Amino acid sequence: MRPGDGSAAIRVGVPRASILLRVARDRSDDSARTRRAVRIALPGRRDPAPIAGQRRRTVRDVGDLHTRRVLDLTIRLAEVMLSSGAGTADVIATAEDVALAYRLTDCVVDVFGTTALVSALPTADSPAVTIVRAVHVRSTDYTRLADLDQLVQRITSGGVTVDEAHDAMDELTEKPHRYPRWLATVGWAGFALGIAMLLGGTWLTCVLAAVTSAVIDQTGRLLNRIGTPFFFQHVTGAAIATLVAVAAYLFAGLNPTALVATGIVMLLSGLTFVGAMQDAVTGNMLTAVARLGEALFLTSGIVVGIVAGLQVATLAGISIELHVDATESFIIPNQPLTIAIAVVGAGLAGACLTVASYAPLRSVVIAGIAAASAEWLLIALGTAGVGQVVATGTAAVAVGFVATLISIRRQAPALITATAAIMPMLPGLAVFRAVFYLAVDGNFDDGLAQLLSATAVALALGSGVVLGEFVGSPLRYRAGRLGDFFRIEGPPGLRRAVGRVVRLQPAEPEQASATGSHRSLSVALEPVRSDGQDDDESHQGQDDDDGRGAR
Template structure:
């Protein structure tokens, strides 16, 4: 009998850790992952579990009684993937298990099927979606149709190269360097042949494409909610990957300077007359990123709405002279505020909507401007430009999280779990789960 109980405990802890692995590898915050793991263990009948999460590992401990040694399990997170379809499916599986609609063994088998299944869309369509996202970025920055077509082709080449590098086990840092260099090289070629386009927009679109895969929101969320170890690790990863982009662009600019090719900043100033184009471009970028990340089709409409609203808010705030950082923060707040409700209503985790909706706000042109001033002009103002890009990134992530805080419904039955974890749920059940037990409750004798 004790062996059967130990086996039940092991299966429940294993299921919880496997669920947490999917969430953590998909960019979910540590608070969200912890809450989901505790929800799975509570639904499996285990009370008082303790969770410890670092960037690459998760430890889950359960003590059946005060005089019994705790049982602790460890699971490593060896991969990072931007697969919103898997994240959504696992999130729904956890909610079904918490409601008692599936048993633990059924949930375990379904989780194994979900993690081993391939992408829901053909890979070529995801590659094309990355190109469409880069094309939307050029439209957002004031580019014409010719430079948009060039940006689409360039982004497709970058994604194909990165996929090949990934199969060769090349670290992500070098993939970022190669992708940024390709975008800069294309811009230099366009400038050398005197093409009637704005070459700098190709570089900016490539930077936005490469920045879109960096989980900056999760890093800021961990810092705000008190998980400083994982926040530091996520921030270091974001800085390293962004450093790869900077290295690739600066290498291309340095080569251009040697050959007398200097690509200036050619973005247009924001005009309210072009607000519909900017809103449409923002929605297109959000949809393309969501599709490239294999988000469910039902999520594309709310993603488009939030991408368009975020671009509109950014345009209006910039036109009102609030500065790029505050304009980005206000737009990100709008995305976080609406993304929570729209995500839940469409049956997907809000993380899918807010991350996709915030893609048009990434500071691609600001990074390029700082590098151009630093490399081509030898101007120290470029350092302040790069610092401005960092401020925009932090404003973007913190604005999204603040929007989630405001949007999250405050309910008494959820206060216990929310107070313990001190953060809004971007992934996982919204209410604490009461543990189910197969043992009958003893009745108190009244005689």
């Protein structure tokens, strides 16, 4: 090696590194051009990446005090929705909308059975903030739910401070029920009257059913006042209905089936079948199992009450005979007059149920029409030879679809319409027959057949409503062209998280950096564009940025 070769090698190494860097840049440019060529050759919408593992986008200049007040507001909202029987996914979506309106983009909402949890993730400057609240009180007040729907619409429309929202929640949760207690009892009596008409009872049966339901309601209020568990309240209510039916059978010769079935439907109406099925469909299995388990447990209380009443009749020497074909579980009217009475009875039951649940008057009319229409469809399908489970499920699908349309037009929350419309179709008749055949006649085969029929009908009702909402979900605002046609302008109120869910975003992102007194104001939310153009443009821009960065 000649002297000076080492320095020459060093001088040669410098341009070699430059050449390697240039080659790397050329390869990056080729990669960017290749990605652009692939996107041009394969047009269409790209699905976004899954959010698992992504860094959460947090908003700066949001203090701990503001965060705690917003979280407290969201968990109060979730508590009202859960106590009204709303689905877990609906509660989570609505609470996240409210948190987003107050610039908490990293808010986590979850529900475990009767426990609600809201949390703001930690940042570099502050720890995580978490609030947990247990929902033990059941208070079905549909007026409160409708008022909450309007409050959420105001918040997500922008311009509502956190203090104003808390004041509105105070007024909403502290004001008494819309109707006096005696009117709610009259509502339950009217509900029972409608169910008795639906089941083809005589005028005396209808009157006795109404009076019995009023007695059951007042007895339940008394037991609830002294802290009696719900299981024993259902046992007592079912026993009262059975004993009244036995007395009517003994002294007036009335068939006890319609009377007991009416009481069963009344007691079953308080169970959250729709919310449980929605939780199962939307993937919230823990809450779904808890709700279904509760429904089965309380239904077993009804069975215990019926058995107790029948055993009392047996000990008294009263022998009851049911002249009913056990294989005929689906009984429908076939005369114009009886069909009209059944449809009117279903409408009366649906309307009176909303009165008993303290719904606004506008919702009462809508629920009555929806219940009557569902019963008419059920009778039409039964007349055409469709089986009970399929006919009931089809009618429930129609109810879910109509409830979605009504909520889209902001006439009433979907939960109110759906619940009131399907309750007249609950299988009270099959439940009573199953208990009678199993506990009194000892006919295991017929009793099991009736029990399976009742279970299938109940599941068809809950899943049918959810399927109807799924079918109607493209009609929601900005979920499709039809949704833009049907929907009233403005962000939604209480969300229904079944089917095609519209994602919301701040209408003016620059407001997220607001300071001072404007920080506590909610920002307006608007639906995220769903045509895929934004996604394609963002990917195109990302490719361009990659190309520019490589140069």
